[in-house]
Amino acid sequence: MKEFLMIALGVLVFVVIFQIAKASEYVSVLKGEAKTRKQNNKINAFFLLGFLVFGLIGVWYCNELYYGKTLFPQGSASVEGEEIDRMLLITIAITGFVFVITQALLFWFSFKYQEQDNRKALYFAHSNKLELIWTIVPAITMMVLVVFGLKAWFKITGDAPKDSIVVEVTGHQFAWEFRYPGADKVLGKKNYKLTTAKNNLGVDFDDPASHDDIHVNTTMHIPVGVPVKMVIHSQDVIHDVGLPHFRLKMDAVPGIPTTQWFTPKITTADMKKKTGNPDFTYEISCDQLCGANHFAMRGVIIVETMEEYKKWLAEQTSEYSTLFPAKVPTQNVADSAKLVTQVLPQKK
Amino acid sequence: MSSVATVHHEDVHGSHDSHHEHHHHETFISKYIFSQDHKMIAKQFLVTGIIWAIIGGLFSVIFRLQLGYPEATFPWLEDLLGHWAAGGKLKPEFYYALVTMHGTILVFFVLTAGLSGTFANFLIPLQVGARDMASPMLNMLSYWFFFLSSIIMFSSLFVQTGPASGGWTIYPPLSALGEASSGAKIGMDLWLVSMAMFIVSALLGGLNYITTILNMRTKGMSMTRLPLTVWALFFTAVLGVLSFPVLLSGAILLLFDRNLGTSFFLSDIVVAGKILPNEGGSAILFQHLFWFLGHPEVYIILLPAMGMSSEIISINSRKPIFGYMAMVGSIFAIAILAFLVWAHHMFVTGLNPFLGSVFVLLTLLIAVPSAIKVFNWLTTLWKANIRFTPGMLFAIGFVSLFISGGLTGIFLGNSALDLHLHDTYFVVAHFHIVMGVASMFGMFAGVYHWFPKMFGRFMNNTLAYIHFWVTLIGAYLIFWPMHYQGLAGMPRRYYDFSGWSSFNMFNGLNEFISFVAMIVFAAQFLFVYNFFYSMYKGRKVTDLNPWGANTLEWTTPLNPGHGNWPGEIPEVYRGAYDYAKDGKEFIPQTTPVGDDESKGH
Numbered sequence: 001m002k003e004f005l006m007i008a009l010g011v012l013v014f015v016v017i018f019q020i021a022k023a024s025e026y027v028s029v030l031k032g033e034a035k036t037r038k039q040n041n042k043i044n045a046f047f048l049l050g051f052l053v054f055g056l057i058g059v060w061y062c063n064e065l066y067y068g069k070t071l072f073p074q075g076s077a078s079v080e081g082e083e084i085d086r087m088l089l090i091t092i093a094i095t096g097f098v099f100v101i102t103q104a105l106l107f108w109f110s111f112k113y114q115e116q117d118n119r120k121a122l123y124f125a126h127s128n129k130l131e132l133i134w135t136i137v138p139a140i141t142m143m144v145l146v147v148f149g150l151k152a153w154f155k156i157t158g159d160a161p162k163d164s165i166v167v168e169v170t171g172h173q174f175a176w177e178f179r180y181p182g183a184d185k186v187l188g189k190k191n192y193k194l195t196t197a198k199n200n201l202g203v204d205f206d207d208p209a210s211h212d213d214i215h216v217n218t219t220m221h222i223p224v225g226v227p228v229k230m231v232i233h234s235q236d237v238i239h240d241v242g243l244p245h246f247r248l249k250m251d252a253v254p255g256i257p258t259t260q261w262f263t264p265k266i267t268t269a270d271m272k273k274k275t276g277n278p279d280f281t282y283e284i285s286c287d288q289l290c291g292a293n294h295f296a297m298r299g300v301i302i303v304e305t306m307e308e309y310k311k312w313l314a315e316q317t318s319e320y321s322t323l324f325p326a327k328v329p330t331q332n333v334a335d336s337a338k339l340v341t342q343v344l345p346q347k348k
Numbered sequence: 349m350s351s352v353a354t355v356h357h358e359d360v361h362g363s364h365d366s367h368h369e370h371h372h373h374e375t376f377i378s379k380y381i382f383s384q385d386h387k388m389i390a391k392q393f394l395v396t397g398i399i400w401a402i403i404g405g406l407f408s409v410i411f412r413l414q415l416g417y418p419e420a421t422f423p424w425l426e427d428l429l430g431h432w433a434a435g436g437k438l439k440p441e442f443y444y445a446l447v448t449m450h451g452t453i454l455v456f457f458v459l460t461a462g463l464s465g466t467f468a469n470f471l472i473p474l475q476v477g478a479r480d481m482a483s484p485m486l487n488m489l490s491y492w493f494f495f496l497s498s499i500i501m502f503s504s505l506f507v508q509t510g511p512a513s514g515g516w517t518i519y520p521p522l523s524a525l526g527e528a529s530s531g532a533k534i535g536m537d538l539w540l541v542s543m544a545m546f547i548v549s550a551l552l553g554g555l556n557y558i559t560t561i562l563n564m565r566t567k568g569m570s571m572t573r574l575p576l577t578v579w580a581l582f583f584t585a586v587l588g589v590l591s592f593p594v595l596l597s598g599a600i601l602l603l604f605d606r607n608l609g610t611s612f613f614l615s616d617i618v619v620a621g622k623i624l625p626n627e628g629g630s631a632i633l634f635q636h637l638f639w640f641l642g643h644p645e646v647y648i649i650l651l652p653a654m655g656m657s658s659e660i661i662s663i664n665s666r667k668p669i670f671g672y673m674a675m676v677g678s679i680f681a682i683a684i685l686a687f688l689v690w691a692h693h694m695f696v697t698g699l700n701p702f703l704g705s706v707f708v709l710l711t712l713l714i715a716v717p718s719a720i721k722v723f724n725w726l727t728t729l730w731k732a733n734i735r736f737t738p739g740m741l742f743a744i745g746f747v748s749l750f751i752s753g754g755l756t757g758i759f760l761g762n763s764a765l766d767l768h769l770h771d772t773y774f775v776v777a778h779f780h781i782v783m784g785v786a787s788m789f790g791m792f793a794g795v796y797h798w799f800p801k802m803f804g805r806f807m808n809n810t811l812a813y814i815h816f817w818v819t820l821i822g823a824y825l826i827f828w829p830m831h832y833q834g835l836a837g838m839p840r841r842y843y844d845f846s847g848w849s850s851f852n853m854f855n856g857l858n859e860f861i862s863f864v865a866m867i868v869f870a871a872q873f874l875f876v877y878n879f880f881y882s883m884y885k886g887r888k889v890t891d892l893n894p895w896g897a898n899t900l901e902w903t904t905p906l907n908p909g910h911g912n913w914p915g916e917i918p919e920v921y922r923g924a925y926d927y928a929k930d931g932k933e934f935i936p937q938t939t940p941v942g943d944d945e946s947k948g949h
Contacts, residue, residue, distance in 0.1 A: 254616050
């Protein structure tokens with residue numbers, strides 16, 4: 001019933017508008033077309049000016065409402081993301097300036113030079129000087145943006161520092177899984193043909209390097225202040241490791257591993273204090289459409305202090321020992337966990 | 349024009365001039381269906397485009413309902429969509445199908461076929477002074493391949509496993525593996541076949557447009573005297589002819605991967621617990637093939653709107669377009685650059701960073717010809733004497749939207765910023781403003797402006813003004829706040845944000861956007877009604893040249909028949925933009941240059 005009323009109301013509004021429109025045509029015939037046209041011209045010119053004024057107020061108001069909800073007030077959670085934030089500010093400043101000037105000119109000229117009986121349009125077909133100005137100025141501005149942008153780009157996409165912690169990230173419909181290389185700092189080989197229900201990442205356990213590898217689901221732990229290098233895989237379709245708080249993202253492509261690295265600088269606990277949000281979580285969003293549950297492909301990153309990280313790592317058991325408990329003396333696992341804590345970089 | 353000898357009753361709306369000229373018998377079928385008259389084919393493209401636009405727009409309203417009211421149920425949705433909306437709640441799979449079809453329909457069927465198909469067909473012969481296209485037969489086939497493509501795409505909406513749902517970019521492996529999503533079953537094959545037909549249509553049309561412009565200009569119509577619409581449509585056709593075949597190759601390889609067991613795009617895949625034998629393919633290869641069309645496609649959509657806006661702004665400013673040669677040059681520069689920037693859609697695919705940097709440079713270079721165009725439009729308005737016809741208002745709206753959306757392109761083209769903004773709502777805002785809404789504005793401008801030439805009647809001004817203001821304000825209200833969602837990292841193509849602590853703070857805004865989107869969609873029916881009503885009942889055109897324009901289409905009789913000019917084809921003596929010259933309001937292209945005339949361009 002409610003829907004029916006809504007539809008009836010909508011139809012009624014349309015009928016009213018159509019009747020007004022029809023009537024306006026008769027009125028214009030009565031009044032004389034020239035007169036109606038002039039009147040319409042004035043009204044629309046005035047509206048265009050109003051649109052400029054209210055539009056700019058609207059832009060300001062929108063910023064008031066939503067700036068606080070973007071990620072900028074809380075700052076970048078990674079060292080690399082600071083470059084991106086800086087770049088963003090430069091770009092906003094330049095484009096914002098151009099935006100206001102050009103929109104203001106567009107609507108102001110429209111209003112100012114509306115048709116009037118006593119005005120004649122100026123015959124002004126071209127001017128090489130003017131055209132040269134608005135070729136060269138944008139070209140120089142763009143070069144500035146390119147130079148700043150590429151400086152940040154090459155830094156971020158360059159090789160990860162040697163002391164980076166390596167974590168393998170694997171996406172599949174619709175979850176994230178992580179593998180840590182263990183004490184030997186080498187990830188065991190994988191072969192997708194070895195995938196089974198239990199060994200769901202297809203790890204080749206004939207490779208001894210795989211024996212101390214740790215496999216966890218959904219939640220990834222990393223220490224603050226140390227570069228983390230993600231080696232990214234996908235098992236089925238293309239996914240994307242989206243890290244909005246760290247200002248990064250990288251596709252996960254089946255058959256073609258990709259990498260991305262960053263240095264987290266604020267722990268989850270500190271971020272909770274900083275944002276005043278006790279539920280704050282660093283989330284990994286899948287940013288490449290991957291199927292029906294794409295919107296629910298959520299991962300979590302816990303950034304913690306080095307001590308907490310070491311403690312967490314020590315509590316994990318290797319995937320090999322979980323899958324083949326008979327083959328591994330329990331002692332080994334404990335040893336390797338101890339080893340991990342020793343070889344990890346000590347810098348704070 | 350006597351109406352005595354009405355031989356065929358279907359000729360009532362037409363003119364008899366052509367009839368006397370050619371003496372061929374036009375039946376209903378040869379005149380309205382398998383017509384070879386470019387003007388009728390243009391109208392066929394336009395009407396089909398309008399129908400598609402309503403369908404595509406409706407889809408966006410339905411998925412915006414889900415985004416704006418994620419908790420609510422709409423029982424009528426179940427009546428409409430059946431099991432895809434069981435209990436009145438849209439299923440995620442079908443949400444993605446709607447998103448995919450919305451993109452496909454709007455990009456290809458409305459803004460490629462509906463926009464450039466309509467206006468290239470209608471305006472090129474009329475504005476270059478030709479009786480028809482170089483090959484009317486191929487032109488007719490172009491429409492019918494489009495129609496066939498439309499039928500196939502439409503039928504894919506009704507297959508049991510649903511239409512394609514992998515996004516309009518149909519990246520494999522998602523689009524290649526039926527196990528990965530139900531939209532990648534038969535719906536995807538239909539999508540690919542439909543697109544292949546569409547590409548045939550685009551090529552037949554494009555080759556025709558290029559040939560006509562190069563070979564069939566009337567006497568005196570040198571290339572530098574062409575109206576900017578024709579220049580824009582020319583480069584649009586060149587872009588289409590050179591880039592659509594690349595998508596065709598991608599589509600065919602994808603069909604092979606799907607149905608014949610090849611591995612062009614597949615490697616190392618375990619899907620739904622099944623280990624696939626495919627090895628050695630590259631999923632990224634498809635993206636290169638796709639975006640080699642996909643990026644020029646953006647300009648295929650945008651250039652006709654630019655050309656028409658230039659023309660309409662100049663006419664209604666009663667001033668020459670400022671910097672004609674610079675306008676042509678910037679279209680040319682955009683067309684060249686359009687081919688050299690495709691990988692800026694792929695900055696986060698693991699692209700070689702050095703290669704990425706080259707694409708950054710070339711992408712930001714596009715800002716230069718774009719800036720030239722914007723400032724030239726602004727200078728055209730400066731010291732003008734502007735008449736705000738509905739066409740002019742939409743052209744001004746186009747410029748405003750092109751500025752707003754173009755500037756955000758500077759963010760996304762810069763790879764470092766793209767790392768943060770890629771595939772967020774910032775991108776949605778950017779391309780909807782600059783390519784979607786701006787081009788729709790160009791299309792509306794064109795329809796309002798050339799309607800009198802198409803149908804010999806005017807559209808209703810009051811309805812047009814309401815349509816313009818609701819659409820302009822609505823478009824900004826919908827898409828402007830989305831930039832903020834993007835800056836918050838909110839990913840696009842999410843069915844529901846409620847499970848995320850990072851993105852669930854925009855519920856109120858999402859509801860607002862959905863609400864405005866419904867109003868704007870409803871307002872489009874003012875246009876649809878106005879269009880069809882005015883076709884039969886609109887105020888009749890009495891003045892052959894109602895806008896006081898210089899170009900040749902206004903020298904044809906009212907309702908010109910097949911062949912356009914009853915007598916000789918007009919000869920051209922000057923460029924299309926001699927407005928306000930030597931104290932005259934306008935000087936049509938057919939007016940010879942007087943002895944005492946000052947030198948123009």
